[in-house]
Amino acid sequence: MFDLLYKNISRYIDLPEEEFNRFAAPFQLKKFKKKEIVLSEGDYCLFEGFVTKGCFKVYYLNENGFEQTLYFAVKEWWITDIDSLVNHVPAILNIEALEDSEVLMISKRDKDYLYKTIPQIEKLFRIMNQKSSVALQRRILSLTGKTADKRYLEFLRKYPGLEQKLTQQQIASYLGITHEFLSKIRKKIALEE
Numbered sequence: 001m002f003d004l005l006y007k008n009i010s011r012y013i014d015l016p017e018e019e020f021n022r023f024a025a026p027f028q029l030k031k032f033k034k035k036e037i038v039l040s041e042g043d044y045c046l047f048e049g050f051v052t053k054g055c056f057k058v059y060y061l062n063e064n065g066f067e068q069t070l071y072f073a074v075k076e077w078w079i080t081d082i083d084s085l086v087n088h089v090p091a092i093l094n095i096e097a098l099e100d101s102e103v104l105m106i107s108k109r110d111k112d113y114l115y116k117t118i119p120q121i122e123k124l125f126r127i128m129n130q131k132s133s134v135a136l137q138r139r140i141l142s143l144t145g146k147t148a149d150k151r152y153l154e155f156l157r158k159y160p161g162l163e164q165k166l167t168q169q170q171i172a173s174y175l176g177i178t179h180e181f182l183s184k185i186r187k188k189i190a191l192e193e
Contacts (some may be wrong), residue, residue: 001029001052005104008050008076012127013120023118026110031099038079039095043052045084046142047105051077052088054101055165058175059173060093071139072098072166078128079103099165148177 002024008014015023032038032054039045043058056073073079084091085108114121142151152175156163165173165183171178 001102001104002027004048004052013124015120015124019118019120022171023114023121026105026114027104030103030105032101032103034097034099034101036097037094038097039081039093039101041090041092042090042095043084044088045081045093046107048078048080048085048108048111050101051075051145052102052104053077055098055162056095056101057098057170057173058093058095062165065125068176069175070172071135072162072174074159074162078132082132093120096172107175143176144145148175148181149185151175152182152189 005024005027006015006020009020021166027050028050030049038049038056051073053075056079057069058071058079059067059069059074060066071077073095081091081093081095081096083089101102111121111125115125142154146154152171155171157173168179168182171183175182177185
């Protein structure tokens, strides 16, 4: 499990083995069963989690009470409610395991300590936050500027193979459409192929 974390952070920084061991030490492996809630709206998010196995959905309930999925976190993705974590405010997001899953979790306190004791870690999370901001910007532009057909095709490219693990309702929630409309899009695309 720590090999996966090492591989992930090595994309951004070079960290000697001794420093990586210090970095990895505060992470705790947590296992979640399918449908288990990791974070609920209104609770305080006290962690960042690195997914080592499984899949999570990160979502909120809109003002009409409908679920809106921000993203799916699969192996080697991170999960958190960054606003709650950083600003110590109640979470807006919910995080739920969609299958039996495992996550390496670190507390904000431990992460802040690592910033102070291993300078490369601050660089690591700065780079990761920049990449996350880019992904969020692209997600917003996709939701506001692309057709549902194009968003569906983007989903298939971004999450290869995940479509078979998700319900039509979960995919529709991510796309911001109804599951009935998703059925029409799938039929249309199938006819075009």
